[in-house]
Amino acid sequence: GAVVSQHPSRVICKSGTSVKIECRSLDFQATTMFWYRQFPKQSLMLMATSNEGSKATYEQGVEKDKFLINHASLTLSTLTVTSAHPEDSSFYICSARPPDRGGTEAFFGQGTRLTVV
């Protein structure tokens, strides 16, 4: 099946620094990738939809200047958490689906556990 790879799996950073998370589709081209955040004991919350070659679409309440998304190629999307604060500590997950629509499962990266100290 299709594979989505996400790195790093775990990162600890100091408050005020920036962290970049990469999401790669390894065996298919993804014009669209999705970035989710998941707090403990809660479900996935869609943060933004990453579109190859154009600006990302952010969900209501998500600060686009804080969570920078770059989808520079058909296999790579990056999420940069800028000026991280302890409240940004969470589990970040990306997903992508092969181009055919409907009935195609979303493949998830392994997730990134971000801890801001």
Next chain:
Amino acid sequence: GQNIDQPTEMTATEGAIVQINCTYQTSGFNGLFWYQQHAGEAPTFLSYNVLDGLEEKGRFSSFLSRSKGYSYLLLKELQMKDSASYLCAVQDSNYQLIWGAGTKLIIKP
């Protein structure tokens, strides 16, 4: 608005059967997914239903009734490794996934 409801937590016994329900109200419908998620890990795909009826896949089965906006995931011969959260997600008219909050399933020996 869009809404997906599933129980927060369920407990079952090893070897038994458990049914996890999901009801939904969304703007359009292009299929319903069930995912399994172990703590600290990404979700993994279990099933997809777009037509009414039961889809069986080994110990897991998923049912859909579009007229009732209802689905369930049936897990048979429960094993301890089935302890996880089970997420229901509906694909809306824009092919976006709308996620339920997840059901935490606890399996007891």
